[in-house]
Amino acid sequence: MTDCSRCGGAMVDMVVPEDGGGAYRGAQIRAQRCTQCAVAWVDTTRIAPRALVGTMLERKREPAAKPCPRCGGRVAKLTLSWDTYWVQIEECAPCRIVAVDPGEYPELRMLLGAAHDVLVSGA
Ligand SMILES: [Zn+2]
Ligand SMILES: [Zn+2]
16 A cells, blocks of 8 residues: 555554454554544454445445555445444455544444454354
8 A cells, every 4th residue: 555545645554452352352453544634444354254345234335435545446435333333434345444534443343343243144
């Protein structure tokens, strides 16, 4: 990845602090954060059993305005909810990366944690 597909800002590598337990314990969550608009593209291969598009967490899907910064492909803008958690993200399903706005990562983690069994079973 080079530049942010949203604003053209420079992307820097970061590791998302992963202090949760259970399935995430010890996971190294890789991400790239834009130094300009602060959006983080998080690699979900370690935090979600599968791509989030098409799961029962999905409440609303529309095409995102900007392409995937990694493959240049189309990105889905998703509203996900489970239990009392909900979050809006953008996902490139083939790359398994999601764009998360600053401060939304904890909500995403809570949601994925709450829905983990459902995601694993593929319901
Ligand atoms: Zn940006
Ligand atoms: Zn992609």
